[in-house]
Amino acid sequence: MKALVLSGPGHIELKDLSKPVLAPGKALVKMKAAALNRRDDWIREGKYPNIRFGVIMGSDGAGVVEEVFDEEHKPWVGQEVVINPNIDWGPDAEVQSPKYTILGMPVNGTFAEYALVNVDRLQHKPFHLDFLQASAMPLGGLTAFRALFRRGRLSAGQNVLISGFGGGVAQFAFLFAKAAGANVYVTSGSDEKIARALKMGAKGAYNYKKEANYSELWKTKGGFDLVIDSAGGDQINSFIKVLKPNGKIVFYGATNGLPAKLDLYRMFWNQLSLLGSTMGNDHEFNEMLAFVSTHQIRPIVDSIRPFSKIAESFADITRPNKVGKIVFQI
Numbered sequence: 001m002k003a004l005v006l007s008g009p010g011h012i013e014l015k016d017l018s019k020p021v022l023a024p025g026k027a028l029v030k031m032k033a034a035a036l037n038r039r040d041d042w043i044r045e046g047k048y049p050n051i052r053f054g055v056i057m058g059s060d061g062a063g064v065v066e067e068v069f070d071e072e073h074k075p076w077v078g079q080e081v082v083i084n085p086n087i088d089w090g091p092d093a094e095v096q097s098p099k100y101t102i103l104g105m106p107v108n109g110t111f112a113e114y115a116l117v118n119v120d121r122l123q124h125k126p127f128h129l130d131f132l133q134a135s136a137m138p139l140g141g142l143t144a145f146r147a148l149f150r151r152g153r154l155s156a157g158q159n160v161l162i163s164g165f166g167g168g169v170a171q172f173a174f175l176f177a178k179a180a181g182a183n184v185y186v187t188s189g190s191d192e193k194i195a196r197a198l199k200m201g202a203k204g205a206y207n208y209k210k211e212a213n214y215s216e217l218w219k220t221k222g223g224f225d226l227v228i229d230s231a232g233g234d235q236i237n238s239f240i241k242v243l244k245p246n247g248k249i250v251f252y253g254a255t256n257g258l259p260a261k262l263d264l265y266r267m268f269w270n271q272l273s274l275l276g277s278t279m280g281n282d283h284e285f286n287e288m289l290a291f292v293s294t295h296q297i298r299p300i301v302d303s304i305r306p307f308s309k310i311a312e313s314f315a316d317i318t319r320p321n322k323v324g325k326i327v328f329q330i
């Protein structure tokens, strides 16, 4: 079978590998679609813990169960599934266990014609999504769901600001927050993306490249209950300024690095919270899929490409005009 492998430092390769061999507790999934995440590119660049060469990459995927090892799991055969990328979250719903990893490194992942996964990682594909759309959901959808609802405690009627609308995770935060009845505002570095967000129902949208001091603008809207961010860097201080008292910033990434300073004065005076968030537990994964089905949410897909183009597509993860997920038909 064809599979995308991290073959050396900075080097990814579509290789011919033998089909995985079933083992107790496992299912063999014939992959129909898979999607890229920023994580995949961090791994390629060597900027991720526990990197092993020779591993099949990929955290996001959807397909059809072809075979299972155990008799009791036979009802899964032929089912259309999405794969939960969590491995060993552990018993504490609040935080992952020290053994926690994510499908696609260091464990073989979804960028292959077949994926071998534990049967308990299988979930039924939401009916309203095709395989390509479903494959875009797992990692980004789960991260956004936990950041908004568990960590951010978002509720209907609240004002939420999602930074970097064009991001793979940010788009889910946008779609989920809107479906939950929040007033959703976004930032983006691109005017085209801002126009698109407004068309899709954003109450306001700001170009973070143009409005360095956008605090006055946002204050006129009563301030934000919640900011969702993955860029990090110094702009966190602008978010602190535009939060309502008792507001929260939830961040799940720091693409632009650390802030040089942090406005602790305003934080303590206004009773603000700065909360980290990573992925989500298995229960949240199932809740996320149910939420997506209930609200008939469809992910924003940037582009659909043949699987043969996957290696060269990594260069497009950071393409400035990308909106949403890059998805592969397998």
Ligand SMILES: NC(=O)c1ccc[n+]([C@@H]2O[C@H](COP(=O)([O-])OP(=O)(O)OC[C@H]3O[C@@H](n4cnc5c(N)ncnc54)[C@H](OP(=O)(O)O)[C@@H]3O)[C@@H](O)[C@H]2O)c1
Pocket (backbone or CB within 6 Å): 037, 038, 039, 042, 139, 140, 143, 163, 164, 165, 166, 167, 168, 169, 170, 187, 188, 189, 190, 193, 208, 230, 231, 235, 252, 253, 254, 255, 256, 277, 278, 279, 317, 318, 320, 322
């Ligand atoms: N902790 C976790 O569980 C977890 C899970 C998933 C991702 N992450 C991390 O979160 C980050 C985003 O991941 P992703 O997959 O969504 O990546 P992505 O699709 O590459 O999105 C990156 C987006 O960041 C935005 N951005 C860049 N500079 C910005 C700034 N100064 N202010 C606001 N937005 C800015 C851009 O938005 P515009 O194009 O709109 O300007 C860009 O599209 C990565 O660092 C990733 O590793 C963490």
